[in-house]
Amino acid sequence: MNINSNENYLSLVITALDELIAPEVNSAAAKTAVEMMKTTLNELRKRDADAPVVIKTCIVEGRKILVDMLLCAGEAQAIFKDIGNELHFDSLLLEYQQLTSQLHAVSETLRAEHSGDQVAGLLRRVAEWELSYYTNTAALKVAEAPKFENPRQPLTKSALQDFINSLDEHIGAPVQLDKFESLMGGFGKQTFLCSYKKPDGSTRELVVRKSDPMPIMLHGSCLLDNEHALLCALPKDYPAPKPLAYAAQWQNVDGDFYIMDRSAGEVPGAFLHGMNKEMPEEVFLDLAEMLGQLHSVPLNTFSDYAEKYDAPNILQGTVADSYRANLAGWAGYIQEQEHLPSPYLIWLMNWLETNLPEDTRAPVLVHGDFNIHNVLVNEGRISAILDWECAGFGATEQDLAYIRPHISQHIEWTKFLNHYLAHGGREPDEAMMNYGMVYAALRTNLAGNKATFNLQQGRNRDLRYSMVELGFTPSFMNLALNSAKG
Secondary structure, X not given: OOOOOHHHHHHHHHHHHHXXXXXXXXXXXXXXXXXXXXXXXXXXXXXXXOHHHXXXXXXXXXXXXXXXXXXXXXXXXXXXXXXXXXXXXXXXXHHHHXXXXXXXXXXXXXXXXXXXXXXXXXXXXXHXXXXXXXXXXXXXXXXXXXXXXXXXXXXXXXHHHHHHHOOOOOOOOOOOEEEEXXXXXXOOEEEEEEEEEOOOOOEEEEEEEEEOOOOXXXXXXXXXXXXXXXXXXXXXXXXXOOEEEEEOOOOOEOOOEEEEEOOOOEOOEEOOOEEOOOOXXXXXXXXXXXXXXXXXXXXXXXXXXXXXXXXXOXXXXXXXXHHHXXXXXXXXXXXXXXXXXXXXXXXXXXXXXHOOOOOOOOOEEEOOOOOHHHEEEEOOEEEEEOOXXXXXXEOHHHHHHHHHHHHOXXXXXXXHHHHHHHOOOOOOOHHHHHHHHHHHHHXXXXXXXXXXXXXHHOOOOOHHHHHHHHHHHHHHHHHHHHHOOO
């Protein structure tokens, strides 16, 4: 996969400083610091672009001055290192610094031991030379970040309020939003929190789940309407978000969205960074219980959903049949959508296609990203399972393999597994565990590839997506390679 350039990362950081950090800064000192950070980052961008040519020109000119100064001082001529086609800034910087020291020394000699117009001219010439680097680099223009013009607009407080007020069956009297803010979190969608006062004076909080204007995945449950339909199909008593209404092409908003009541609790950790704080054992046993309950939901619960949103007859076949259908779907998606070149993805698809166990059990609904970073914990217990965009039909082992490395850091795997089995789960098959872990990496690596492609094409300038290359991509590449057998 093509690696992001320094220029791309630096421009992303500057965009984040401008759009996210600067508006939140209040003190004069902090505002000044933000501006100084932007100036420094732009200097680094120049050093990765045209500044090497400037400093190389300075070295060539400085050497000419040094020759003339040494001749005037009656000293031996200097021997210079050949810099040839060198354009690496740090290497040229070392040569420039050594040259500056030589010019400083001979300037002192000329000033102390010689006089006259020639000396005065040489000293002025070397002073102008020292200024020239700063003058010429200041004149360099940093490259404009690539931009993708979207005719539609981001979701605003006003547009969301209009949508909520169109929902008489859910809301009642017209409402006035008193809070609307973006929530950091996952990479596949945008999430917002809003609130308003109800007639009785209490506050109602709503969460908005919205498509990114440039999605990193356009397949399966990663599509917002697909995810919304799946949540609506889940049993009402299962602890998952309950959508209230779906907004398709609302006003001029740059992506569909749906709203739901906010569930109590907080996310206790992140995929790459683990837990924010220690959790009681009950939280991990809740995970086991809810995973067992999910895997025991009767397949006919999803008949209408599967008919509209999944591969034909996926509920009538075996686990092996479901993965064959899933892989065919991914192969078609890869052909349809532009991605960065990746030999790794070719290996991954080949391994999954040639190493699929002939599992004759019926499939189950698989969450696909079932872990501690996708739950809410309230008063020491799990209150909701979040982020269903990776869901599909397959083997229970896909979820079990995905969660096992994390669970094993906190409680004994056998204890977790026994609790899972006691609440409707199926006894895992180790061969299928390995396959499930490799398969789990497919969607993430494809999404990461597309996210990096969008950054490099200027379709997305969100700093969050730099974390794909700096964390998620190597983690999931490694995960699959370590789990693949044969």
